[in-house]
Amino acid sequence: AQSVTQLDSHVSVSEGTPVLLRCNYSSSYSPSLFWYVQHPNKGLQLLLKYTSAATLVKGINGFEAEFKKSETSFHLTKPSAHMSDAAEYFCVVSDNDYKLSFGAGTTVTVRA
């Protein structure tokens, strides 16, 4: 069985400061891991994905995530937050090609 826990339901940062969104996963197999972003009243956009290649994954808009098998974690980071980063972020795990399991989401607010 696969599942995801996003450790923070809400993260608030100042513009220009680093962002850290924490995610722990549970999976029976070697999982694929994803981060998706959802801006208000919009669809889901893929930020990045891990599929057993390099453990440090670079995504769009300056985001990156590190896969740590020993900690079963896949935390998302960005060195400098921008106002446009305010959105809902979902950590997602997949054991196979047919099913994604979503975390509960982390709401990011960016203060000017």
Added chain:
Amino acid sequence: DTAVSQTPKYLVTQMGNDKSIKCEQNLGHDTMYWYKQDSKKFLKIMFSYNNKELIINETVPNRFSPKSPDKAHLNLHINSLELGDSAVYFCASSQGSFTFGSGTRLTVV
């Protein structure tokens, strides 16, 4: 060209009605899905089809009936709509990578 397109974008209807949401993908993917996002933004899979065959049905009430006329289309028909069906429904397709539509916001009044 939109990769995964859903129609309509918004749907407001009365309890007891029957409605359909359409989804089309032009990515040539073999697998399509319907996900439901509730008011707390939690996303949960409802159905998955691979090459027009149902492979996942996550204990969704049988008022919900997906239909896949071909592998590029996966439509969702809902009978006897209830207040609790109000949500945002996302269609998606995959072939290694998942691509989501922009969602259909269903409001049952």
